Amino acid sequence: MRSFDPETLKNLYTPPKDAHKPQNGSVMLIGGSKLFHAASLWSLTIISRIVDMTFYSSVTENNEIVQKAKEEFRNGIIVPRDKIEDYINEADVVLIGPGLPREDGLETGDDDTKHLTEKLLKKYPAKKWVIDGGGLQTISPEVLLELKTMPILTPHIKEFKTLFGIDASAEAAREMAKEYHCVILLKGEEDIVCSPEDAVRIEGGNSGMTKGGTGDVLAGLVAALYTKNDAVLSATASSYINKKAGESLFERVGYYFNASDLADEIPTVMKELIIQ
Secondary structure (H helix, E strand, O other), rough: OEEHEEEEEEEOOOOOOOOOOOOOOEEEOOEEEEOOOHHHHHHHHHHHHOOOOOEEOOHHHHHHHHHHHHHHOOOOEEHHHHHHHHHHHHHOEEEOOOOOOEEEEEHHHEEEHHHHHHHHHHHHOOOOOEHHHHHHHHHHHHHHHHHHOEEEEEEOOOOOOOHHHHOOHHHHHHHHHHOOOOOEEOOOOEEEOOOOEEEEOOOOOOHHHHHHHHHHHHHHHHHHOOOOOOOHHHHHHHHHHHHHHHHHHHHHHHOOOOOOHHHHHOOOOOOOOOOO
């Protein structure tokens, strides 16, 4: 397994001077629930700062929160859940899962995450997918085999075991990436990114990044980069940038930062790492 080479960040897409909307990417974000309303908002924050267009679809309560904050998401469109398919074809990447209910959501009035996720994966197999959170904890991995593109999965160790039924490890991630033809970003103190052909170790970060929501920020970053880059580069670069943002915060405030702070720090770190 090789270690991540920061020089590969030079291969990331950067907007040309004559760029026009939506040349620099678009993401459809499907997430959030009555119980986990903030998770998808953290993903949305970072996505909207990188791509030209964000389509955001959540439960009514979350849509209203974002609508009130519309001044920050000028290039975003709020999409009711029953209108998802009207917009999904316009997106380069679909991120599904941040804040979706982990179990059948019908008892709380939320959507059934398994049904929603698997239905969309099957209907849009040619779309670029990033699957996180509730999506990872409810779907059957066999549905991944129906996809024509390389999906990116962003599990922590418990979500990995829930999805694949085996304990998480670097070797297990490599095996599952090959079996299900996907890229797996296995989150931990040391992130591991595995594809059917490759495995990359990304070190760094600190204990401040164990706080709730930091994984949702990472998922949003992965989706944003995946609009204009290949799956492995998107996953590895996102992991590295996310960890560097955490390290930058630690230098100023120690462990005492949250997911919102991390989302705010990432653009500054990206400028330092990517724009020369």
